[in-house]
Amino acid sequence: SAVISQKPSRDICQRGTSLTIQCQVDSQVTMMFWYRQQPGQSLTLIATANQGSEATYESGFVIDKFPISRPNLTFSTLTVSNMSPEDSSIYLCSVEQGANQPQHFGDGTRLSIL
Amino acid sequence: AQKVTQAQTEISVVEKEDVTLDCVYETRDTTYYLFWYKQPPSGELVFLIRRNSFDEQNEISGRYSWNFQKSTSSFNFTITASQVVDSAVYFCALSFYNQGGKLIFGQGTELSVKP
Numbered sequence: 001s002a003v004i005s006q007k008p009s010r011d012i013c014q015r016g017t018s019l020t021i022q023c024q025v026d027s028q029v030t031m032m033f034w035y036r037q038q039p040g041q042s043l044t045l046i047a048t049a050n051q052g053s054e055a056t057y058e059s060g061f062v063i064d065k066f067p068i069s070r071p072n073l074t075f076s077t078l079t080v081s082n083m084s085p086e087d088s089s090i091y092l093c094s095v096e097q098g099a100n101q102p103q104h105f106g107d108g109t110r111l112s113i114l
Numbered sequence: 115a116q117k118v119t120q121a122q123t124e125i126s127v128v129e130k131e132d133v134t135l136d137c138v139y140e141t142r143d144t145t146y147y148l149f150w151y152k153q154p155p156s157g158e159l160v161f162l163i164r165r166n167s168f169d170e171q172n173e174i175s176g177r178y179s180w181n182f183q184k185s186t187s188s189f190n191f192t193i194t195a196s197q198v199v200d201s202a203v204y205f206c207a208l209s210f211y212n213q214g215g216k217l218i219f220g221q222g223t224e225l226s227v228k229p
Contacts, residue, residue, distance in 0.1 A: 001161070031215050042205065042219045043159075056214070090157060096215050102149065103209075103217060105159035 002027050002097055006106035013113050018081045021109045023093035028073035031096035033103065034066070038089045046091075049076040083113045116141050118208050120220035127196055128228050135191045135223045137206030143167075148182065148189045149207040149217065159205075165189065196227045 003026040013019055023032065032049040047055040047068055055068035070076040080087055090110050094103040117140040127133045139148065150162040163173060165182050173180045177194045193200055206220040 033215065033217075035217075042221045043217070044219075045216050048214055048216070058216075092159060094159075094217075102161050102164045103215065104161055105151075107156075107158040110157065 001104045002029060002095055004093065004095060004104060004106040006093055006109055008109055009107060010110040011112070013083055013111065015084055015113055017083055018079055019083065019111065020077050020079045021091055021093075023076045023078070023095075023106055025074045025095050027097070029095040029097050030073075030099065031103075032070060032076045033094045033096075034068060034076070034078045035092045035094060035105075036089045037092065037108070043092065046078070049078075049093075080111065083111075085113050088112050116143075116208065116210075116218055118206050118218055118220035120204075120206055120223050122223045123221070124224045124226070126226045126228065129198060130195050131227075132192060132194050133196050133225065133227075135193075135204050135206075135225065137189045137191065137220060139187050139189065139206070139208050141187075141208065141210070143210050145211040147209045147211075149209070150180065150189075150191050151205045151207065152202045153205065153222070154202040162191075193225075196225075198227050198229055201225060201227045 005024045007022045034046040035043045037043045045058050046061045047057040049068050049070040051070045067079045090108045092108040094105045119138045146167045148165045152160045170182050179192045181190045203222045203224045205222045207217045209217050
């Protein structure tokens with residue numbers, strides 16, 4: 001399966017600031033996704049990162065809060081904007097290498113907001 | 115409704131015991147996929163297995179086995195002769211052929227294997 005590198009692995013941020021998380025894959029993939037895992041909770045899909053077009057957001061998530069870029073088939077970024085303590089979570093990117101293939105996940109970014 | 119339920123929040127066993135993690139799903143779709151992922155304390159999510167809705171054959175991989183029963187909408191996971199390294203949170207998930215790969219996760223079961 002693809003090797004997925006996610007950076008940073010963790011960060012502690014101040015309220016009101018923004019952080020951009022990067023997801024790099026070692027091969028071209030058809031689909032890239034961003035998930036959030038709040039403390040002690042399950043994973044929830046934030047959006048599908050579409051190459052060359054705007055991301056597709058799930059209900060409850062908006063572009064102004066979570067802008068996403070996907071400039072090519074191996075790279076995507078998620079920005080968490082104007083952060084508050086409620087944004088403290090693990091953010092994970094996942095990839096699908098082909099249609100209906102299993103999703104594989106990066107190691108996640110543990111984000112704490114003070 | 116499309117939903118995954120893992121009713122067991124936490125399970126604690128002693129090493130070498132067998133343990134079964136339950137997963138029940140809800141969907142009206144006829145074409146779907148079921149998954150199990152493992153999340154060890156280090157936090158990464160490790161893919162374990164995927165089944166499609168047309169393949170009800172049970173699967174065994176080493177100490178792991180999976181029992182898929184469409185009649186009861188269940189996809190249970192059994193670890194035989196558990197080991198301390200099996201301690202993790204295990205997630206069952208559901209996706210659909212025509213929904214762009216979106217995974218719907220259950221709440222997870224935290225398995226603790228004690229020596």
